[in-house]
Amino acid sequence: MKYDDASWHSGGNFPKDLPASAGAIHTGMFVAWALQSGLAGELHTDEMPENLEKLAGRSLTPGEFFLWACDGKFTDEDLNEEGNAFTASYFDFSNGSYLADYEALLGHGLPRGSDRLYYVADTWENFEKLKPRLDQRLADWRTHR
Template sequence: MKYDDASWHYGGDFPADLPPSAGVTHIAMFAVWCWENGLAGDEILEEADALEAIKRRRGTPGGIFNKASDEKFIDADLNDEGNRFAASYYGDQGYYIDYAKSVGATFSTLYHVPDTWETYDTLKPVISHRYRTFHNMQKSWWRRLWPIAKQ
């Protein structure tokens, strides 16, 4: 499954004053958060350079994402838990709303949000909160079924 692709953003109303790489910033911020927080898929885990670059903050989130994923955010980039979270939060547009509120409010378009670690650090606690909420809801769901499953 493909969650997002930078090429989907290049056409149409994409700002003429920006390079195409600006179309990946919003994708990269989410993917890099997932990879940094133990939700990377096997293909990404094999990209030791990308994970090391995240750890040491070498390059930008977008640059790291582009190199590891060729500008495409797909289910293979995440493990099972990561895919459940992405389907719920990224795929359901909640991430875009949080992105706009957290880092996009002062820019003329969301594509103008800079691909920097400062942007990532602003967004990181927002995604972390959403993940904790998602994770707690998953545990609550299981606990509600547990008495039924034990019968």
């Protein structure tokens, strides 16, 4: 199952003044958090452990990591069973609350419009702003599932 693909975001109403890689940042933040939170699938833990080492060393930003390690595609293979169950309820764009949390924490001062979240900077500083909310969402999900 594919949760997201950076290429889905670079067409249509995508801001002309941003590189296509800006379409990977929101998912890259989530994927980086999930992999560092014990939700990584075998692809990252067993087959390619250097992926987790790159994240731990922060040699790439979350968006860069997502494009490099996942080819801009977020699939169920990236996560373990628990990670997929959580992602299905929280990350899903149609009924999850990830984008609302992302916007609430990182959307201040961005241009107005439906494409505004593409302007979030791909930084570890922004990741650190988002991480506590994701940690709390996962803890709440674990308590209530």
